[in-house]
Amino acid sequence: MRRRPTRGFDHMWLHANALAKTGLIEPPTKTVKHSKPFPFLHLQAASDRDIDPDHFRTVCSVKRKRILIIDDVVTSGATLRAAAAALKRDGAEEVSALTVATAEDGLLLAPRARK
Secondary structure: OOOOHHHHOOOOHHHHHHHHOOOOOOOOOOOOEEEOOOOHHHHOHHHOOOOHHHHHOOOOOOOOOOOEEEEEHHHHHHHHHHHHHHHHHHHEEEEEEEEEEEEEOOOOOOOOOOO
16 A cells, blocks of 8 residues: 555555456455565565564454455555464464465465365
């Protein structure tokens, strides 16, 4: 959302709305916000990147909901892990992520646990 003022649009918001029009997901809702200034992770080695889940706060009820986080690029996964942990902390039943690209070769996130 920080890029919207410079570009005039948010490309991931547009992708999420396009997915919603097909019926694959519900219309997107802003669910989490930064509770403090975001650290400059790009200045750190991927292995040193860490974000506390308290960095994020939910802005709507997520209790018993299945949440899909859509992000354009995942580098280390630190931001996604922290956002997912914050959503789970606040009652989300399941949190999944969809990314368009990875910044590093071979980066694989943990597979989703089967019930």
